[in-house]
Amino acid sequence: MTIPSPLLEAHRLGKHYDGFTLSGVDLRVGPGEVVGFVGRNGAGKTTTIKALLGLIDPDEGDGAVLGTPIREMSRKAGTATKQCIGVVFDTLAYPDAVRVRDIAGVMRRCYRDWDDAAFDGLMRSFGIGPRMTVGELSRGMGMKLSLACALAHAPRLLVLDEATAGLDPMARDEALDLLRGFVEDGSRGVLMSSHITSDLDRIADRVVCIDAGRIVFDRPKDEITDMMGVARCRARDLDSVLGSGLCDGPSGPLVLRREYGVDVAVPDRFAFAGRFPDIPCDHMTIDDYMHFVLEGGSR
Numbered sequence: 001m002t003i004p005s006p007l008l009e010a011h012r013l014g015k016h017y018d019g020f021t022l023s024g025v026d027l028r029v030g031p032g033e034v035v036g037f038v039g040r041n042g043a044g045k046t047t048t049i050k051a052l053l054g055l056i057d058p059d060e061g062d063g064a065v066l067g068t069p070i071r072e073m074s075r076k077a078g079t080a081t082k083q084c085i086g087v088v089f090d091t092l093a094y095p096d097a098v099r100v101r102d103i104a105g106v107m108r109r110c111y112r113d114w115d116d117a118a119f120d121g122l123m124r125s126f127g128i129g130p131r132m133t134v135g136e137l138s139r140g141m142g143m144k145l146s147l148a149c150a151l152a153h154a155p156r157l158l159v160l161d162e163a164t165a166g167l168d169p170m171a172r173d174e175a176l177d178l179l180r181g182f183v184e185d186g187s188r189g190v191l192m193s194s195h196i197t198s199d200l201d202r203i204a205d206r207v208v209c210i211d212a213g214r215i216v217f218d219r220p221k222d223e224i225t226d227m228m229g230v231a232r233c234r235a236r237d238l239d240s241v242l243g244s245g246l247c248d249g250p251s252g253p254l255v256l257r258r259e260y261g262v263d264v265a266v267p268d269r270f271a272f273a274g275r276f277p278d279i280p281c282d283h284m285t286i287d288d289y290m291h292f293v294l295e296g297g298s299r
């Protein structure tokens, strides 16, 4: 089976700032994929995204977006590629006095494949009138405007940095449906950084976690949420649970000590339940798994 060319890829990407180093970052978004990019505040998500989009120069490594090398993204070769990328950061890039309809006017001139009907339809469904000014939009409405702009120029790749942060639960549902629909034909992809891991539980195909500038896991989401479990053990169960061989992850067992007992990450919760029917084993969320990887120990 041939692996389709990635829409976005980074190899050993690095960037040094005073007090922070991004190092050895590998990342890939394939056609048809929604990739969730998670990590604590200051872990390096935005730095990675900016390096991929040519907004900052990486010090090490390389990568490509829609086949264009990332070091070309800020040059002439990147201009055509940028026509095919939709980017949403968590801040609005438009001045307060500009009306929504005027933004569409500017976008129409910037993007070859800009689709007025798609933009108008999205704005209607988001409840944002064309005469509203940017200054009149709430944070969530601003996010919706950015998302509509990103989607209405028919991109092949969407890069979203905390784009669902300001949305209420209903609007988030709507935005997640749009993103799922966006990748449905199998040719387009989404890279989405988010602290709202429940959004990623719902729509991500893969989850990549960065910590202190390094990738700490890159796993299919279903492997975490469908297969893995959190065994709620008492201290006296620990030796038999860890000795069973049913809790060994890629780098050994992952254990989190709690006030009431010990949580153990379980790669296959069905096998665990068969062997230890009396020990409660909950399904794992992305949040749980991040806690295990970022804060857990081996015992």
Ligand SMILES: Nc1ncnc2c1ncn2[C@@H]1O[C@H](COP(=O)(O)OP(=O)(O)OP(=O)(O)O)[C@@H](O)[C@H]1O
Pocket: 017, 018, 019, 020, 039, 040, 041, 042, 043, 044, 045, 046, 047, 048
């Ligand atoms: N231009 C810059 N100059 C110096 N340091 C910077 C610069 N940009 C980012 N940093 C530092 O790089 C680190 C990573 O920042 P980054 O914005 O990539 O984190 P993040 O994972 O996106 O965080 P958050 O979840 O809070 O948005 C931080 O310590 C930040 O202070």
